[in-house]
Amino acid sequence: GAVVSQHPSWVICKSGTSVKIECRSLDFQATTMFWYRQFPKQSLMLMATSNEGSKATYEQGVEKDKFLINHASLTLSTLTVTSAHPEDSSFYICSARARDRTLYGYTFGSGTRLTVV
């Protein structure tokens, strides 16, 4: 089956620093990557959508200069939280959509728990 590897699984950083989260599709080509954020006891909120080789499309209210997304290849997408603040502490999850949607659909990474202190 389709597997998306997300790294790191958890990270603690100091306020003002930047953190990079990676998502790799291991056995399929991810033409589109979705990045979600989930606060405690809340549902997943879509932050942005990225297509390989294109600029990401951000949802309303999400600062594109703060959450930098790169999708340079069909197997790797990265989310960088720049100048992180405690309110950015959350669970970040990527979801990859394969070129062959009927075969793989949407596959989620294991998530990254970010704590900003």
Place this chain on the structure above:
Amino acid sequence: QKEVEQNSGPLSVPEGAIASLNCTYSDRGSQSFFWYRQYSGKSPELIMSIYSNGDKEDGRFTAQLNKASQYVSLLIRDSQPSDSATYLCAVIFGNEKLTFGTGTRLTIIP
């Protein structure tokens, strides 16, 4: 605004009974519907996908879709304590983004 609505619960069901989870969505043109299970601190995992009106069964799980009523449900038969989790309904709207409901927290009581 594309919306997916779920009863947040918590829903408590005795072990061995049937758990029924419900979801409504706002876009009549939606074609793809999913149920995910999420354990605390973990990423969602896909349980069922359904695209056509009617029922779709997979083991102890049955998804039901009624596009006319814009309603999708998930039944879990012979509920087990390991089924205790938050269940997320997700719908793909016309823009092909997977939109999640708020989730229903299910607790199976031994």
